[in-house]
Structures are given as structure tokens and as C-alpha cells.
């Protein structure tokens with residue numbers, strides 16, 4: 045569905061590439077979280093996939109179409125297939141909820157009859173059936189994001205890309221938004237979501253692709269926000285290394301379970317004090 049083959053993206057003003065030699069294949073029907081520190085390249089990856097930016101080298105295929113060679117006149121067709129949701133909602137402020145959602149269909153020339161059916165159906169799906177006549181400024185952040193999701197999904201695109209869709213929302217509202225995305229995913233839509241929200245990633249247990257300085261450093265099915273460190277060495281070996289690193293550091297009183305995050309590094313001196 046989305047395939048990056050050895051893709052590098054270099055912005056003209058930057059000495060380092062924003063993405064370098066990326067190989068990534070997102071299959072139809074997957075739900076993928078993109079995680080990584082600020083500046084690691086998540087938004088760039090999303091922007092490349094909707095041809096807001098063009099790859100510098102390598103090949104990027106979306107729905108079988110090569111975005112590097114795609115003529116500009118074909119880009120609107122691509123964007124019909126790929127719905128997008130952003131952190132800042134991007135609603136049209138002078139249009140009602142209903143008009144915002146309908147507009148997405150009008151610009152692609154859908155007939156009025158289809159618009160009249162799809163808009164209320166989609167607003168109902170996102171839980172805003174009663175709010176069609178409101179203006180965006182009369183809605184909470186979570187409601188605005190629901191409108192943005194309705195607008196992105198009203199055309200039933202096979203792919204939805206969400207770039208930090210919960211970045212401006214409180215934790216409870218964020219979880220509601222992700223539940224909504226999961227319902228959309230359950231209907232067969234492929235979803236790629238860039239996020240900094242560790243709680244959401246840890247709860248959802250989907251594929252996690254982690255970027256660091258423009259490289260993929262982790263691609264894990266059923267992953268969590270931070271990688272699990274599976275330490276296969278025995279206790280003696282681990283202690284020997286720790287003592288070598290810092291001979292004055294006291295040994296931990298008990299063994300630590302394998303698979304714990306930062307299993308070797310999270311020993312802290314305050315905890316030691318408490319145990320005395």
C-alpha cells in the first residue's frame with residue numbers, strides 16, 4: 045500500500061537529510077505508529093506520502109503509484125486515496141461542521157446526492173450527529189479533531205495518515221480520538237499515525253516504527269513506545285559490566301526481570317536510599 049524503497053529526503057537548506065535510505069512497507073489494513081524524537085523525520089515521512097514533499101532519491105510507491113514521477117495534475121487523485129489528519133485540525137473557520145465535511149466531497153466533484161448521504165452518516169460515525177450546524181470555534185479541541193477525521197474519511201479513502209492528531213488534546217480526549225481511528229481501521233482502512241503519545245502506543249500494541257535522525261531504528265509488531273530491552277546475559281555478567289562502568293556503584297539487591305525497559309540503566313541512587 046505504501047512502500048518506501050531506499051528513500052532519502054534532503055531539504056535544500058539542511059546539511060543533514062531529514063530521512064536517509066528509508067525502507068518501509070506498510071501493507072493494506074495495517075495500523076502503524078511512527079514514533080521518534082522531535083526532528084527525527086516523522087512529519088517528513090507523512091508529507092512525502094501525500095506528495096507535499098518530493099523524495100530526493102529512492103522510490104516511494106503509494107497504491108502502486110510512484111510519487112516521484114507522478115505528474116502534478118495527478119496529485120489530487122492521490123490525495124483522494126489518502127486522507128490526512130493533523131495536530132492543528134485545519135478546519136475552515138467560516139464554514140459549519142457539515143460544510144467542512146461536505147467541502148471535501150465537493151472539491152472532488154461528488155454529486156449532491158452522495159454528499160447528502162455521506163456527510164450525516166460520517167458525522168454520526170464520529171459522534172457529532174447533532175453538531176452539524178456549529179462553527180469550528182464553537183467546538184472543543186476533541187470535537188474539532190473529530191470533524192477533521194470526518195472530513196478525512198468522508199470519501200472512504202483506503203489510507204489515512206495522521207500526524208500527531210492528539211498533540212493538542214488532553215489524555216482522555218486523545219484516547220477517544222484514537223478509539224475513533226481504531227474503528228476506522230476496523231472498517232479496513234490502513235492507518236499510519238505519527239505520535240509522541242506513549243500511553244496510546246502502549247495501549248494499542250500495534251506495529252511501531254521508530255525514527256532517529258532520519259533512520260528507522262526499530263520496526264516492531266505489537267510494539268510499545270520505548271523498546272523492550274531483552275537482556276539475555278546472566279546476573280553475574282550484568283553485574284560485572286556495571287561494576288566496570290562505575291566501580292563505586294552499589295550492586296542492586298535483587299535480580300531484575302528480563303524484558304524490562306532500560307533493564308540495565310534504571311538503577312538509581314534514590315531508590316537505593318529508600319531500601320537502606
Ligand SMILES: Nc1ncnc2c1ncn2[C@@H]1O[C@H](COP(=O)(O)OP(=O)(O)OP(=O)(O)O)[C@@H](O)[C@H]1O
Nearest residue numbers: 055057058062080081082083084085086087088089
Ligand atoms: N520544510 C523544511 N525545510 C527544511 N528543513 C525541514 C523542513 N521540514 C523539516 N525539516 C527538518 O527535517 C528534519 C525532520 O523534521 P520533521 O518535521 O520531519 O521531524 P518530526 O519527527 O516530525 O518532528 P516533530 O515530532 O517535532 O514534529 C528536522 O531536522 C527539521 O528541521
